[in-house]
Amino acid sequence: MEKEKLWEGVLAEIELNISPANFTTWFQNTNIANKEDGTIFINVPNTFAKEWLFNKYHKLITKALRCLDPNVRSVEYIILPQNSNNLQKNQQSSHKESENQLEFNELYINSEDNLNPRYTFDSFIVGSFNELAYTAAETISKNLGSQYNPLFIYGGTGLGKTHLLQAIGNKLKETNNSAKIRYITSEKFTSDLIESIRSNNIYNFKEKYRQCNLLIIDDIQFFSGKQKTQEEFFHIFNSLYESNRQIVFSCDKPPKHIEGLEERLRSRFEGGMMVDVSKPDFESRLAILKSKLESKNFTLPNETIEYIASVIKDSIRELEGALNIIIGEIKVKNREISIQEIKDILKKNIKPYKTVTINAIIKTIADFYNIEEKFIFGKTRKKEYVTPRQIAMYLLREDFNSSFPYIGKKFGGRDHTTVIYSYEKILNEINKNERLNQEITQIREILYKD
């Protein structure tokens, strides 16, 4: 006889023999957990029920069970706490109550997979600047390990990489209960590795990662220069890759620009799908601000939103930070605030946006190579001028996303194919020529230092 049917029969029998009060108090939330070698294991909600059933109704229960199933020899009671039902859903509603009071997010992160349930695809704002990354992420959450493996998402800080990465994990969790998912930052990976070496537990460490169906490593650039980590990770990577497990990385730059990264890892990172998230355009920034306002149940004049979107260009995180400061200020002052006030607030709180003009790039490169600026713009084909000129074009393309025709126009009306040629030349050269690579790194440092 099935467990459910059997227990129903027993309950029907017991109900006839005891008072309704006792029946509802003690037999609520009970059921048969298991049947083994003539022993019936009964789930009870707490220790009180266990004591009570055993001391008071044990004979009655055993008798009723034997009547229905003569094979029953003994009965045991197991406590099965009732308090872990549907937490996930209720949790989210409780979060909404306190939009202004910040919480320890860490408490809500699942310790098994490290995923924060708040990062979902639904709450991700898609624009032209991240559309490709979004699509790729969504695709792999549906086709694990088969389509884009590994997926490598790169771009500056505060552009939503972590959100996207975690959304993949959360989506998979929703659709596939049994999938083993693990999200980890590269720093945490390294410190876990060191810990496992110290405690002689490296086997368990490796196993933990090899079992994953989806392994997500955030901020992989911090692997740079850590040889032991890279070596261990290389083996984990291979093992996962060979068994078609999905691997996802994020990084603040493309693999080829990660310094101190072993060649074999670099080539593996590049072996799957590489997508970038770039800075949001003005329209996207507006959309992001509007959606954040909506989620906070707050309204600001369009003019204000447009102003914020026009001055903060670098990161979504900064955008949200600025919005929060302004909302906070409005709440403290209890009135609307003018654009001028907003300007002052942002000036105080947001780090100045470092503008690098074309002229600054040219000047820096000219100074660096100790040549006159006009030769960089000029047509001279002397080698000492050609390389700096090509580097300038390369930087404009690589770091500022300028279009090839635009660069051509700036450099004395050159054809865009010439620019493409220069760009690719440097791109290839960097990998072969260590000196050139270092020079470019130094130029970048001069350009971007505050």
Added chain:
Amino acid sequence: MKITCLKKHLKDSISLAEKITNKNLHLPILGSVLISAKNNKPGKIKLTATNLEIGIEINIPAKIEEEGEVAVPAGIINGFLSNFNKADNINLELVNNNLVISAPNTSTLIKSYPIDDFPSLPTIKEENVFSLPVKEFISGLKSVYYGASLSGIKPEISSVYINSSDKTPLVFVATDSFRLAEKKIPYKFKGFSPLIIPYRSIVEIIRIFENKEGDIDIIFDKNQIILIVDNIKFISRLIDGIFPDYKQIIPQKFTTTAVVNKEDLMNILKTASIFSGRLNEVNLIIHKSDNMIEIKTSSQETGEYNTTINSDIIGEDIKISFNYRYIVDCLNYINTDTIVMNFNGPNKPLVITNKNTSDFQYLVMPMNA
């Protein structure tokens, strides 16, 4: 049943037990207290009450003339005893299954319940006993329990977490995800496994044992805990879950550290609260150059408040706002004159500690900047 005992003993114990009872429509007997007199425990009677979440057993001295048991409504007997001032000694007797309480010139009859329905308190098989002074244990609980979540949605944080090992002192932790309190007391126990005690039980434990002397014995298994002090035995279920890995939340470094007088801060916060808005928001602005903290509140209805408090400050200036209640809550449980406030910039938790000792820390999240 026929017994004689001191009225004071019975009155005090019944009033402790009454709080544990429960109005249960299904099982009215849960609203009663069970009085048992058994010859195998001469010179003592036992009072029992439970609401199926927690239970209490109290032994009080008594002269037993005749064995027996009776369950009477706790509210009724408590109400009677608290107003009954006539005698020091009283007699309890079972007459036609009802309880008769008599003293010279007085006789009271309280209708009883059939005792067959009275639930037995759970027992624990493995005897793993930890002992420490009850004062210390209660101070540990009191230092943190107000920080537990009251919502009940996540049972593991509507609780107090207790743990120890042979290397780490007994630690008490409570959090509601907005703030977190941690208290350590210097007792190390080998073989102790983490305990998660529901908030509602903690409130009762504090009430019952707060003014007791001597040691408390702690016995527990996976499902329940038993606490024993002298003649009182308290039992509670435990939460079967995992307390969040709270240590990862506690920052190790800070960008701003301010030392202030506790009383001054408390008074200012209380005054400031009059002018804080619906969100209980107070703004703190830390000025390193002037060695002071500016405290501001404003509300559309009541007005504005602006004051400063002297402070030794190391690190960066910072502007941050908090729900004042969350800060005031912990100040009551710090027993030094000065406190240390550690900041890490906007949107990061503030960590409040004692000036000289590291046994207590309290983290609180700010309001959204």
